[in-house]
Amino acid sequence: MAGTGNLADHDPVAVARQFGEQVPHSRDLGMQVLAMEADQVRMRLVPGPELRADDAAEELCTSVLYSLVDSACGLAVFAALRELKPIATLDLRMDYLRPAASKRALVAIAHCHHLTDDVAFLRCPVFSEGLDEPVAIGNATFMRATQGKHFETTASRSDAV
């Protein structure tokens, strides 16, 4: 694909990935995108001590997992749609299965398991790196194409990829 600098000429998934890594809150918490494929997005977060739940415990604040899941699910919608129309989180539910150690990196694996014309449904387990059982599971619903009909040319172009 020739790099003319026009957004529509780039792979929308690559653009979304780059975009995802530039989100200020995601950068602030230390998130990185490991993989972005049609069926799943993997994100990693290496926590600093400021992300703990308590001064007296080596445990991550659950809200850090919450932010990671929200970010990974948003990118998974872009990956599944292969288009860059704006989306919005409608709701997100987190189940915290066990405490997450603050000395281990987190890995979230978001999967868009159902799409309708209006809505995307996602599931996203979170793992403490190196452990088999998830520490948390998120379930999210996103609204598609919340605004900005001006993105439509990008969408039709991306269908041809």
Place this chain on the structure above:
Amino acid sequence: MSEAADPMSSSTLDRDVHADTQATWQSLLERIPYARHLGLEVQHSGTRVQVHLPYRDALIGNIMLPAVHGGAIGGLIEITARIAAQSRDARARRPRILDCNVDYLRSARARSTYAAAEIVRQGRRTTLVHVSCWQDRASTPVAHGRVQLLFETVPNGKTREQQ
């Protein structure tokens, strides 16, 4: 509500109770590294104790709008629920957040966000808290959260941390 001529007016009492709650909440917040990172602070406004999330560029989740990240709003909700539940516990034990469900009602813009908690049920082991978040007016919330928390006990009645 009675307007009876009680020399100790109920509003004075309310103020004392809220000043107390505010101090308790603030001391609980200060022990949470991530709450300090977010810059959360306890305020009280009228009859309500609330948690303030001051705006910073690092909270942005959508550069185009711009809007505060849904995760930052989720964090404000979870931490508000946690300190509301913890402040009600006789031994101020730290509860474990079991689950959290947030409904996003409108986008949170690049300015201050506030949260207030309502304890829906306080059981022997679990506490259910509803949290409302708003920016300009409490009557137009940006998000609603529902958080279930657990006070872990072991057979001898001590918490895990006390063992």
